[in-house]
Amino acid sequence: MRTAFVDHSDRFPGSGDPDKRARLAEAGRPSHVTSYGVTFPTDLPPLLPRMRGALVNNDYEARETKAALRVVQRGDRVVELGAGMGYMSSIVSVNCAPSEVHAFEANPAMIPCIRRVHSENDITNVTLHHALLGETAGEAQFYVREKFVASSMLPDPAEDVIDVVTVPVRPARETIAAINPDVLICDIEGAELQVLPLLDLSRLRAAIVELHPQYIGLKGVQTIFDAMNKAGLVYNPKRSNAKVVTFSRVD
Template identity: 45%
Template sequence: MRFPRHPDIIKGRVRKLLRTNAYEQKETEAALRVVRAGDTVLELGGGIGYMSTLLATKRPIRSIHSFEANPHLIPYIREVHAANGVTNAHVTNAILGPNEGGIDFYVRDPMLGSSLAVLEGEVDPPSVKVDVLDAKQVFKDIKPTVLICDIEGAEADLIPHLDLSGLRAAVLETHPQWIGPKGINAVMQAFMDAGLAYYHRGSHGKVLCFRTDW
């Protein structure tokens, strides 16, 4: 895959991991295990466009729809898609929630360290307003068969509110250091309630994989 140069995004550790094919390695292995031809993928947390480009180029999926909170990453994600000839990936600058509205997103350097939460010790960090879209309506409109999620600790609040019943599989990076055992249990329970079982072959450490058909 090709990633255009960008002084604020492709640098340091990110650049090294991309060069050595080690970027998001656990998530990559999990996603390639469960995503199949014809899948419609919904990605929460678009990052640098890595996962959407990976799946659009390595699997004959129907489409992938990425929702990324950081407005500064949106143009770069589109550059990555274009550089790799991807035409069935769509990116939206928004997050999903139980109700429509807006929320503060805190922008940091490095850019990939930005998040919805104020970190310990921070005082008035710079922020931008990001749209919150109704999660149920988005799922109804897109009808995803696979969910990919890496939203820096917001998973414990969001996942239990989603309608996961139409999914065949999911890959989720959890953040136990922020959401704790209670948050992990809430996420696991939400998938189990939707009929998805923990898939050990795709899971590794904080990356959890779920399937309905194994």
């Protein structure tokens, strides 16, 4: 059992909160928590107490995690849209032995956090891309919210926005085609409606998508299903749970 943890916060400015670290130490809280064999520093700015507890109990992003652990196979090339704090890319890398993972994240505040998590876990097969995907190359506004998982390209609800940043946009179809992934994992807070129909999904073996009907509506959900079905991917009920849906290619 691992009893000592490395601390790479100094390598990635912005990935640690010294005041938070001091408070946690004073309260007797651990410097790191572990989930599915991956350690996460508890002084990460976005890591809230309930999230720490969920990580310890293997309950964080539970539906998406269970799907990914069952779908991703050894040697796969994986694309993750919406990397967050580096959770899913790390879990997949450590547990599924993919050949490579390409993680896309728009929120600049998350980039050092992701890099630190990867570094402290000796993860070397993940390529991190600070970018959005769109129809053409350019720039777009990204709305950062206090609850980082709710940050998105959508301006509403406006009262939760704490910052608006300009993020580079890469052409979606060409960018993903160049990676040629076997599996796509997507959790991008409603932007799935704009991004997924732009992609050539026909080469995927599987796609795991967290739907956000509160933003895209049932018509948007139908659009996602239609895009997947057109590419030969069908809804897989055994690998789906509520809003986290898995699409698999029929052999």
